[in-house]
Amino acid sequence: MLARKRQTGWPWAGAALALGLAAGRGFAASPAVTLPAATNTAGYVCRLLINEVPFPGERGYRSEADTKTAMEALLFVLDGRLRRVPAPYRQAQVAATTAKDILDVITAGGVHGQFDGFYRDARGQPAMVSRVGARIDNLVRIAGQGQPGKFAHLLQHASTLATAYVAEKLTCTDPHAPVKAVRGIPATGSAYGWMADELRFNPGGNFLRIPDEQRGSLGGNRFFTLRKDPQ
């Protein structure tokens, strides 16, 4: 279980709602699945997890289990950037911010920051660009068609993960914790970044690409750990 300061909501949630956060403004539109409101921490984290993984029919989709594990790995990256930055690195080097909470980690760098489309608006409130909301609305709509299937299962998994994380009741394990070396190069263990799993995407610097044999490719994303000894 990840021990962390409990975050259950934002004092400015009502104002954020009034501003019209995308992604189904805390909706419960589908009979198949209900996501936590986008105006609280779990809902915001949940939407990031959904936004970053492939669903059936999307390029990169391999299996329900693969997408679910990818969500878990994403969550551990966020948590790692927040609370488990390995020495001698500083949080600002790894997360491009000095974060007080997971929302700071997600919104670091603004609308084109660390996690594209997730940012703080002019009032400092977490927000998402409309395309994120449109995608999630579409996924929820599809999940509600017919008997609950993979779409519903995957949405529910994101919801469960995010809610458990905020409640400090996360039970899954970090798939990249054992990565202490990458092809002979000492590594810190755990992933601290991810990118689309394509040739042209590599964060460079002290990030090390985790290869397939160490589960570096999950949910259409490539995960990156850190060199134990920074260059």
Next chain:
Amino acid sequence: MKRCLLALALLAPVRPASAADADPPFTKEFIYLVCRHLYRWEMDETTAQRVGQAGKLVVWTRNLEMKLDDHDASRYREIYFPQLQLAVTLKKADYAVPELGQRVRNRDYRVQKVEREEQAPANAAAYTRQEFKYQDVTDYLFRTRAQRDYPDQALFERLRAALRSVQSPDDKPLVAGPQTVYIAPLSPVSNRLWVFWETRGWLIKFSSDADLDNPAYWELEKVGVRVYDLATHVVVSLDEVQGSHAYITRDWAARAVFNCIVFGQRLELTPPADSRAPLGVKEKPAQK
């Protein structure tokens, strides 16, 4: 009853989920198509140097076994080019999406991802080795380097509708007036389509597990669209934005824009003057 039969038909795998039984080696024609895809989208001037010295292009292929969902008959294969140090993962999708009443299926293998692998795989025995004359390959690539396969009318209509609903990556206001769009040629071995929306300065990527002319994709098209604003999403090196996945490099952007403008299909789209919709009813393919 009809729904039950449809559901059963969708769930019925064409092959067992496990891909333990090896497919025959890829044909020369297919390998060449993959080479052309790499040549157009992935390779740069340094990639092919060592191939020329050897006089032959060496290709390793193998089946990949993946843990898939129940009833998923998709198959995966890998092509490794040891001289290019490129590993290409291919997928031939074949699985149902009951929520959509569709089956995601590819007519042949499609490139899933391309990775640089400097170390040759240790399990060389797992691969089938093929060789091709370097001169034949380069002649083919040179001869076909400008070959263009464009969307057919049905796919174009779907694409046009999809472009109407493409949303700004940062919610900026839409640009008014006539719009110029370039659609890159389709790759016969990829389910990815790039579009350069010149007026807005956007590079748009449509991608899918299904073939682009498969209705299943267009049920999901809002999902598989990624927009890069060339004014704000491009850096020289991703080192500049370590840890962020919001950017593409200038090299990649230039390559994509080149393929869209030089080889692509140019369209002029004229929205109605009194409409907020960016793409209206008056549109015409423009002369190149």
